[in-house]
Amino acid sequence: MNINATLIGQAIWFALFIWITMKFVWPPLQKAMAERQAQIADGLAAAERGKHEQELAAKRSADALREAKEKSSDLIAQAEKRAQQIVEEAKGTAKVEADKVVAGAKAEIDQEVERAKQQLRERVAELAVAGAEKILRKEINASAHADMLVALKQDL
Amino acid sequence: MSAEGGTTAYIQHHLTNLAVCADSAKVDGACSGFWTFHLDTLLVSGILGLVVFGLMAMLASKATSGVPSGGQNFVEMVVGLVDQQVRDTFHGKSALVTPLAITIFVWVFVMNAMDLIPVDFLPVALQAATGNHHLPFKFVPTTDPNLTFAMSITVFFISLFMGLKIKGFGHFMHEVFAVPFGLKLAPINLLFRIVEEIARPISLSLRLFGNMYAGEMVFILIALLGIYQLPLALPWELFHILIITLQAFVFMMLTIVYMSMAAESH
Numbered sequence: 001m002n003i004n005a006t007l008i009g010q011a012i013w014f015a016l017f018i019w020i021t022m023k024f025v026w027p028p029l030q031k032a033m034a035e036r037q038a039q040i041a042d043g044l045a046a047a048e049r050g051k052h053e054q055e056l057a058a059k060r061s062a063d064a065l066r067e068a069k070e071k072s073s074d075l076i077a078q079a080e081k082r083a084q085q086i087v088e089e090a091k092g093t094a095k096v097e098a099d100k101v102v103a104g105a106k107a108e109i110d111q112e113v114e115r116a117k118q119q120l121r122e123r124v125a126e127l128a129v130a131g132a133e134k135i136l137r138k139e140i141n142a143s144a145h146a147d148m149l150v151a152l153k154q155d156l
Numbered sequence: 157m158s159a160e161g162g163t164t165a166y167i168q169h170h171l172t173n174l175a176v177c178a179d180s181a182k183v184d185g186a187c188s189g190f191w192t193f194h195l196d197t198l199l200v201s202g203i204l205g206l207v208v209f210g211l212m213a214m215l216a217s218k219a220t221s222g223v224p225s226g227g228q229n230f231v232e233m234v235v236g237l238v239d240q241q242v243r244d245t246f247h248g249k250s251a252l253v254t255p256l257a258i259t260i261f262v263w264v265f266v267m268n269a270m271d272l273i274p275v276d277f278l279p280v281a282l283q284a285a286t287g288n289h290h291l292p293f294k295f296v297p298t299t300d301p302n303l304t305f306a307m308s309i310t311v312f313f314i315s316l317f318m319g320l321k322i323k324g325f326g327h328f329m330h331e332v333f334a335v336p337f338g339l340k341l342a343p344i345n346l347l348f349r350i351v352e353e354i355a356r357p358i359s360l361s362l363r364l365f366g367n368m369y370a371g372e373m374v375f376i377l378i379a380l381l382g383i384y385q386l387p388l389a390l391p392w393e394l395f396h397i398l399i400i401t402l403q404a405f406v407f408m409m410l411t412i413v414y415m416s417m418a419a420e421s422h
Contacts, residue, residue, distance in 0.1 A: 017205045026254055
């Protein structure tokens with residue numbers, strides 16, 4: 001074990017290799033490793049964010065679905081109500097119409113009855129005159145009793 | 157195994173560095189004195205470092221924050237492991253500590269990993285290539301205390317400067333002279349501090365050196381067993397995978413601890 005000038009040479013080698021590591025090995029590797037670490041952290045954060053957004057979207061879609069369901073059931077209820085209303089209205093109109101028709105028919109019947117009565121009246125007078133003529137031909141002059149006949153006609 | 161010389165020569169040959177020095181410094185044809193360079197330690201550690209850090213720098217330059225390639229992923233895994241240790245232990249702010257820890261862990265690991273190549277493979281190949289059958293060449297740089305001391309002393313100076321820079325001169329000096337017994341016992345505090353500061357690099361470097369040297373020694377002894385080395389080499393190799401990783405980790409971890417001690421007030 002003899003210490004000699006090799007010591008100096010080795011110290012120079014050592015210093016050179018420290019310098020190489022300090023200058024060319026460590027900084028680029030450190031940078032690359034730090035950057036990768038940052039990228040991984042970013043990626044994980046982005047994944048977390050995406051997950052969160054997905055949850056929000058799921059919640060939103062569930063909300064929308066529920067809202068749509070509520071709206072549709074509202075619409076159905078409204079439509080049912082409206083249909084009932086329409087039916088009611090139709091019933092009302094139909095009744096009015098029917099009443100009108102019935103009233104018309106009644107009026108017509110009345111008119112008809114009146115006319116028939118009129119005709120009957122006319123005919124009754126004629127028949128009475130004819131009957132009376134036949135009875136009275138023998139004994140009564142028609143012209144002599146005209147005043148009386150007119151009065152009779154008026155009474156009917 | 158070397159052809160001649162016997163067991164002792166074989167072991168000694170394996171534990172000898174390829175030393176170069178000026179001719180004037182040689183004593184009996186062998187290098188001695190301070191101005192000697194262990195060519196094998198310098199070359200193997202340097203080439204390994206250039207290859208592995210060059211590769212890492214290449215992968216890092218192509219690093220993307222998107223899906224990483226297999227190579228980038230591996231480098232990021234290693235670097236991330238080291239960075240995690242730094243984050244857990246070092247609470248100050250420094251652009252140096254993490255790169256320093258990465259450098260130590262990766263470099264010490266690959267140098268230790270040379271130990272997993274069977275002890276005679278590379279030396280014999282090199283001897284055949286150069287034609288010199290007595291050429292000594294240690295392929296595990298961390299078994300050379302020069303390397304481990306160079307690293308631990310560098311770490312020591314970095315921690316010293318970091319302490320001065322982060323705490324400021326006044327605070328640093330106050331800590332040197334007044335902790336732990338107060339200003340009245342300043343000389344004792346200083347002594348404690350010096351012992352503490354010197355013990356750190358020594359223990360740091362000797363721990364790595366001792367572990368790797370002993371591991372290498374066991375490999376050499378196993379290699380001496382001839383055919384019987386086969387059932388022994390494998391378990392020791394597997395166990396050694398644990399040791400080399402652990403030693404690299406311990407060196408890195410202690411460095412981080414020293415840095416955090418230098419940067420934090422007590």
